[in-house]
Amino acid sequence: MDLRSRLADRRPLLFDGALGSELTRRGIQTPLPLWSAAALRDAPAAIAAIHHDHVVAGAEVVTTATFRTTRRALAKSGSPDPAAEARRLTSRAVDLARSAGSPWIAGSIAPLEDCYEPALVPDDATLVREHGWLARDLADAGVDLLLVETMNTLREAVAAARAARATGLPLMVSFVCTSDATAPPRLLSGEPVAAAARALLAEGVAALGINCTPVPTLHRPLAELLQAVAARVPCAAYGNVGHTDAIQGWTCTTDCPPAAYAHAAAGWIAQGARIVGGCCGTTADHVAALAALLRPTDA
Numbered sequence: 001m002d003l004r005s006r007l008a009d010r011r012p013l014l015f016d017g018a019l020g021s022e023l024t025r026r027g028i029q030t031p032l033p034l035w036s037a038a039a040l041r042d043a044p045a046a047i048a049a050i051h052h053d054h055v056v057a058g059a060e061v062v063t064t065a066t067f068r069t070t071r072r073a074l075a076k077s078g079s080p081d082p083a084a085e086a087r088r089l090t091s092r093a094v095d096l097a098r099s100a101g102s103p104w105i106a107g108s109i110a111p112l113e114d115c116y117e118p119a120l121v122p123d124d125a126t127l128v129r130e131h132g133w134l135a136r137d138l139a140d141a142g143v144d145l146l147l148v149e150t151m152n153t154l155r156e157a158v159a160a161a162r163a164a165r166a167t168g169l170p171l172m173v174s175f176v177c178t179s180d181a182t183a184p185p186r187l188l189s190g191e192p193v194a195a196a197a198r199a200l201l202a203e204g205v206a207a208l209g210i211n212c213t214p215v216p217t218l219h220r221p222l223a224e225l226l227q228a229v230a231a232r233v234p235c236a237a238y239g240n241v242g243h244t245d246a247i248q249g250w251t252c253t254t255d256c257p258p259a260a261y262a263h264a265a266a267g268w269i270a271q272g273a274r275i276v277g278g279c280c281g282t283t284a285d286h287v288a289a290l291a292a293l294l295r296p297t298d299a
């Protein structure tokens, strides 16, 4: 079955868990600005092992370690040839994902700057040009879907979506949202979720989602997304466990163990989400708990 057919299926689709924060948890160095891309250079076997563990746990879609395989991040790190190295590391990331044996591979495209700092988003021409570079490298390496994720502004989400759509691949776009339970949920930029959903539907997305938002509050922006989307495309929910870290990117915590995560995900599915997985701080055990939730008869 191709991924477009699977997305049209009513059965919930299971993505994998975290890659970057899991490298940190396993003791692999993930210094910023390269984060998981540093491990593509120095510890590719650890990335392969995490992908493998996610597939064994039941993930149908494996997400590439391409969050920071950008010319921009490599230039910041001092790479002598950022364009060539971005292409080489992106290709290696896709090969490592494919080696895990999952049915489908999602090529991750993240904000060019900090995921949680909307004020740092570059100008539109830069966004289109630089997201276009990574989207083409991912398409050339053979991914099944482009996953524009952890978007904190509508402007960057639309620019990245246009760059991704130019490849002809199916596209999913996911937003990181506020977690203040006393105020209406918004993108981190303050823009309404419904406005973001409408704008991205007009760009021809195959799916939309909310990700890297704390598990206890993710249902709030998800509700706004589902209402705005009105079942025109499937919606995804994959939350985080832990908090950001200025040096290594993420600090994992035990705040939301696998059973509790699966309980929350059951709520997201009851709301109408059709795609679930795990963002920063989740493990293969979280994926296994989701798999048991989605396919209890397999256990």
Ligand SMILES: [Zn+2]
Binding pocket: 150, 211, 212, 240, 279, 280
């Ligand atoms: Zn995350």
